[in-house]
Structure formats: C-alpha cells, structure tokens
Amino acid sequence: MLYTGDVQGCLRKLEPLLRAINYPEGIDYNGLSKGDPSAFLPIISFTLTSFSPSVAEQLMAAGLELTGKTDLRFTDTFYKVLRDIFHYKPVLTKEQFLQWRFSQSKISIVCDVINLVLQRHNQLKKPRIRNPALNTYSREVQPTLAGSHTVSDRLVALNHTENLSALNLDAPHIETLSSCSPGNWVTETTGEGEEEEEEREDLLHSSEFKDRLSALEDQLQSLWSGLDQIRVLEKRLEDLERQRHTDRNQGDVVMVSRESWENLMSRILLLETKEELRDTQSSIPPPCPPSSSSSSSSSSTMSDASKEDLKERLERITNISMTKKREDYLEWPEYFMAVAFLSAQRSKDPSSQVGACIVNQENKIVGIGYNGMPNGCDDDLLPWSRSAENRLDTKYPYVCHAELNAIMNKNSADVKDCTMYVALFPCNECAKLIIQAGLKEVVYLSDKYHHTPEMVASRKLLSMAGIQYRQFVPKRTEIVIDFNSINHPGMLSGVAK
Secondary structure, rough: OOOOOOOHHHHHHHHHHHHOOOOOOOOHHHHHHHHHHHHHHHHHHHHHHHHHHHHHHHHHHHOOOOOOOHHHHHHHHHHHHHHHHHOOOOOHHHHHHHHHHHHEEEEEHHHHHHHHHHHHHHHHHOOOOOOOOOOOOEEEEOOOOOOOOOOOOOEOOOOOOHHHOOOOOOOOOEEEEEOOOOOOOOEEEEEHOOOOOHHHHHHHHHHHHHHHHHHHHHHHHHHHHHHHHHHHHHHHHHHHHHHHHHHHHOOOOOOHHHHHHHHHHHHHHHHHHHHHHHHHHHOOOOOOOOHHHHHHHHHHHHHHHHHHHHHHHHHHHHHHHHOOOOOOOOOOOHHHHHHHHHHHHOOOOOOOOEEEHHHHOOOOOEEEEEEEOOOOOOOOOOOOOOOOOHHHOOOOOEOOOOHHHHHHHOOOOOOOOEEEEEEEOOHHHHHOOOOOOOOEEEEEOOOOOOOOOOHHHHHHHHHHHEEEEEEOOOOOOOOOOHHHHHHHOOOOOOEEE
C-alpha cells in the first residue's frame, strides 16, 4: 500500500521525538501509517508514564492513573490528561482516535503530546545553582503564636568573595529545546543566556519565598481562629456552669429521664409545672417568727402539701411515655433497590451478581430476577468465563440478564407503566425488552460501563421510547440482615448504616 507524502512527512517528524524520549520498543510504522490505535497507544503510554518520573508523579497526584487499563479507559484518561493537565484540545474525538483512520491527525497528536511532556519535564526539573559560592542561601523561620514573638521568613545571602578568583565564568552555556519544529534541537552558548538563567533562578527562589511566607500566614490565621473558638466555648461553658449552680441554689432543678425530656408533651408539662411552682412560692407570705406551736404545725402542713403536689406532677411527667416510631426505617426506593441486591445473591455468576426488581404504581413488587443460565440448562456444563479465545467458551452467549428474568417472572398480567430497580444500567438488549414490556422508568445504581457501545445504544433507545432513567443515590452505605436480631430487644433497629 502506498502512503501519502503528508503521512511520511509526519513520520519523519515523529522519529527524532521518539529518539528524544529514548523510546525503547519497536515502532510499528505500518500500523502508524494505517491509523491503527494499537500502534499509537504504547507510544503515548510510554511518554506519559515512563519517560519522565516527575510528569508521572504529577499525573498520579492529580488522580489520573494510566496503568492497568483497557484501551477504552486508557484513552478516556489520556484525554482527561490533555484537557486538565496540559490544557490541550486534540483535533480528534476519543471515538475517532480508536478507529482505523485519521493516521496523519493521530501522528500530529502524538508529536504534540511528546513536545508537551518534554516541556513539562524541563519545567519540573529542579533549578541548578551554577555558582554555589555566589548563591548560598540560608532560611530563617521563626514561627510565633499569640503575638508573643515575631515571624520572619527571609533569605540571607552569604557572599564568599574569597573564592571569586577560582570561579570559571568564561564559558557559560544553556540548552534550549525548540518545540515548534520537532526534530530540531538547538544548543546555544551565550553569556546572555547565563544571565537569563540566573535571573530565572532568582525569580524562582523569590516566588518560593513568597509561597512559604503566605503558607505561614495562613497557618497563623487558622491558629488565631481556633483560639477564638476555644475562648467562645470556654465562655459558654462558664455561663452554663454559673446558670446550673444558680438553678441548684434556687431549688428549681427537677431530674427526669432522657426519654421523657425528649418527648415534646413532657417538656411542655414540665415547664408549666415549674412556672406554677414559682408562682406558688411567690404568693406564699413570708413566715412569721416561730412564736407558737400552731404556726409551726401550719407551715409544716403547707410544706407537706407542696411536696405531695410536686410528687404528683412529677409522676404525671414520668408516666407520659409515648412510644415514637422508628426514624431509620427504609424508604421505598431504598427498599426496592435492597430487594434487587438481595435477589442478586441468588446469582451463580462468579464475576457479576446483578438483581432487578419491578414495582407497580402502588409500590407493590410484581417481578424479581437475577442473572443466570436459562431454565432447564445445566449451569455446571455451561461456561462462566468472561474472556476466551473462542466467544462460545464465555458466558455471554448463554446467560440471561436480571432485567429479562424479572420481566419473565412477573406475577401480574403485565408490567406496563411499572418502574424497574436494577443494580447496573441495562444493556441494549435489555433496553429492547424494557421498551417492549411497557415499563415507564428505570432506576439504576451503577453505570460503570457508560462509554461502551452497548450502553450508548441503550440510552439512545430508552430516550427515543420516552422511558425515563435516573441514578439511585443511596442514603446509607450498607443494609445488614441479622437473623439473630429478632431475638433481641429493639429487633432490627440499628442494622442500617
């Protein structure tokens, strides 16, 4: 096959770039000329993960992992790197890049990627101090707190003039890389370049100094804010403690159980009782000096009556023990999704256990299913593997998905206008069944195969048929079924997390 001159020209531009990154593997020029994605992906992977450790560390710090991925996921992450790290927009989409075409555009993208990585590699390299005798810095940091000290973060230059005669400043040189014309590497030896490099180093040190000083100021500000919060808390604790002692001295403290206090009616009755007691005490005239036994007996009788009245009111408060309903019960969506996950435990698939639950408009379950082999087929004789040289040796030609089984297991005349809860977003084949069965909505938990052709086709079919689909957002991470909880007080309370 004859190739165009533009493709050959692009390949000639790519060769020096591959030598610049010391690409060790054999290059499939035939595949590059045809636009074979498998010929381009190894070069991109080596450039981003193996050539420059500093660039690889930056990608890892950004959460962009490029190793151990399929071609589709690698390409997706690779495009995120170009967008978020290098701010570069390729001329091809991800789908076009994975096709057997656009060889010239793909070679151009690879050249641009190598140039971007080379530039970033040079930027991330630590600055070299060319004349240690003239550029020796010592940093003095004195952190302070509460204004008792001062903060200083300054650079002190130590000039060693006694070594000036020993310095060799006659042959300064710098090496610059021209990224606009791949393959052309220019070495300049000029005294002006040496001065520019030293100016850049000084600027870098100055920028680093400002960043560290700003970080120290932020830390001090957070410490001051924390101290202010502590002072506020201490003041509030003092006020509460003072109020508690005041209430105890007045004799108005009434001890009740936590359950009674949390009950709204108990709190209202308690406050009313407290106000009545205060009114009663204020209306009682001050006692006369004990002059006779009759006055003594009268005050004793009034005191006993007050105690009896107080005791009676406290008994009323304690006896009000209205049992409240559980607050951590499962809501309908959580319940139906949990039924789907529980049904999935019946699946014998060693790699994927998926369940589905169909609910009508009255929140009644009308169908449940999980993935497995068809009825009457011995699942010990059929394969469960996900990959093999022959597709007939995998599970995919034989297994029935959970959506299909849930529809077939319906306990009603039909499932029209029902909602399906399923663990994974349905594939294109299950989407056809959902449409034909007349369901109106699909609620799924995971869409981890979002970019596969099957899922793209499924979304297209569901949208065209007017079937709504939305992702379920759980309020708890797990629901535990404890068969022993029925024998304990409280039963199932607290098993949902």
